[in-house]
Amino acid sequence: ATTTGYIWNTLYGWADTGSGGIFPPSVDALTQPIAHHVAHPDTKRRLHELISASGLIDSLRQLEPGPATREDILRVHDAAHYERILSESALPKGGDAGDGVSPFGNGGHHIALLAAGGAIEAVRAVADGTVRNAYALINPPGHHAERATGRGFCIFNNGAIAAAHALETLGLQRVAIVDWDVHHGNGAQDIFRESSKVLNISVHQDRCFPSDSGFRDERGSGDGFGYTLNVPLPPGGGSGAYEYAFDAVVLPALRAYRPELIIVASGFDASMMDPLARMMLRADGFRSLARKIMDVADEVADGKLVCLQEGGYSPYYVPFCGLAVVEELAGVSTGTADAFAPILGPMGGDALLAHEREAVDAAKELLADIT
Numbered sequence: 042a043t044t045t046g047y048i049w050n051t052l053y054g055w056a057d058t059g060s061g062g063i064f065p066p067s068v069d070a071l072t073q074p075i076a077h078h079v080a081h082p083d084t085k086r087r088l089h090e091l092i093s094a095s096g097l098i099d100s101l102r103q104l105e106p107g108p109a110t111r112e113d114i115l116r117v118h119d120a121a122h123y124e125r126i127l128s129e130s131a132l133p134k135g136g137d138a139g140d141g142v143s144p145f146g147n148g149g150h151h152i153a154l155l156a157a158g159g160a161i162e163a164v165r166a167v168a169d170g171t172v173r174n175a176y177a178l179i180n181p182p183g184h185h186a187e188r189a190t191g192r193g194f195c196i197f198n199n200g201a202i203a204a205a206h207a208l209e210t211l212g213l214q215r216v217a218i219v220d221w222d223v224h225h226g227n228g229a230q231d232i233f234r235e236s237s238k239v240l241n242i243s244v245h246q247d248r249c250f251p252s253d254s255g256f257r258d259e260r261g262s263g264d265g266f267g268y269t270l271n272v273p274l275p276p277g278g279g280s281g282a283y284e285y286a287f288d289a290v291v292l293p294a295l296r297a298y299r300p301e302l303i304i305v306a307s308g309f310d311a312s313m314m315d316p317l318a319r320m321m322l323r324a325d326g327f328r329s330l331a332r333k334i335m336d337v338a339d340e341v342a343d344g345k346l347v348c349l350q351e352g353g354y355s356p357y358y359v360p361f362c363g364l365a366v367v368e369e370l371a372g373v374s375t376g377t378a379d380a381f382a383p384i385l386g387p388m389g390g391d392a393l394l395a396h397e398r399e400a401v402d403a404a405k406e407l408l409a410d411i412t
């Protein structure tokens with residue numbers, strides 16, 4: 042197949058993130074209500090609308106997700122977590138994923154199951170050759186969700202659920218997860234810590250969130266030792282730092298591991314305009330990362346690549362970053378200009394600075410244990 046699969050569902054745009062900026066508003070705390078929570082789904086709906094309005098959607102093969110089943114969820118999460126989400130979802134005002142800052146509304150479990158189901162459908166369609174690669178514009182995100190709890194706006198770990206489905210249902214032996222979301226992919230690290238069947242790579246802003254994980258010395262354990270690979274980057278990194286991290290560490294790791302499928306935890310919060318991090322990628326930088334991952338997928342995995350939407354909180358800029366990645370996946374140019382490039386370009390971020398090179402070079406030794 043040569044087409045790119047695409048997943049979006051109206052319900053992904055209905056996730057209820059409440060009326061606070063990140064916390065519920067409080068007169069006591071003087072935290073004002075605001076129309077859009079940082080994780081408001083409108084940001085991702087705007088990406089869908091740009092994919093549609095640019096005409097790119099006509100080059101994509103729309104896939105229809107169903108809800109993930111209890112069995113799908115329990116491959117990576119404790120039953121207690123699953124049951125708690127369902128019970129809180131039945132409450133009149135919904136509940137929380139587990140860390141007290143990840144609210145969902147009444148019936149929110151339907152959307153979370155549909156997000157995980159979207160990840161599964163994208164993996165199924167790529168693994169069986171229905172499509173060449175796929176972009177699942179799913180919501181809520183998943184990469185912070187751990188075996189026993191949701192976290193960081195994530196309820197179920199969509200990427201881990203999809204990887205487990207590929208291993209246990211589709212018969213794959215080796216799956217790689219590459220997390221370019223700006224925050225540490227702690228969820229898959231927790232879930233697959235002891236497994237060598239998933240190579241889990243996270244490139245992220247050092248100590249951004251969670252602030253206590255994502256360090257180079259977190260490498261997995263038991264059979265999984267060496268199959269967790271963290272590349273923390275200093276704040277302020279742009280295309281220079283990210284492209285070097287991919288060329289020097291991420292791509293060599295994938296060549297050594299030879300996964301049969303690559304899943305990208307595709308967040309756009311490493312962009313220059315994101316409120317929840319301090320990196321400096323522009324849309325063309327994300328396009329370059331997509332190109333690099335596609336090339337190594339062609340080398341080792343017959344091109345089998347699934348991108349799953351994770352974070353990204355600038356309603357202004359996420360649409361342009363996401364369009365660049367999906368265009369690259371589909372091999373299509375709609376000619377849509379990055380409207381913010383003239384403003385963001387002069388601000389820098391393109392050069393690889395010495396301290397960024399050192400941070401990446403420190404991670405090169407981690408490659409030795411991937412066989």
Ligand SMILES: Cc1nn(C)c(C)c1/N=N/c1ccc(/C=C/C(=O)NO)cc1
Nearest residue numbers: 063142193194222224250308317352353
């Ligand atoms: C506030 C606050 N207060 N407390 C106690 C906690 C635990 C808080 N969480 N902050 C957060 C929560 C989520 C993110 C990013 C998620 C993402 O985009 N992942 O990809 C960043 C900071």
Ligand SMILES: [Zn+2]
Nearest residue numbers: 222224310352
């Ligand atoms: Zn993030």
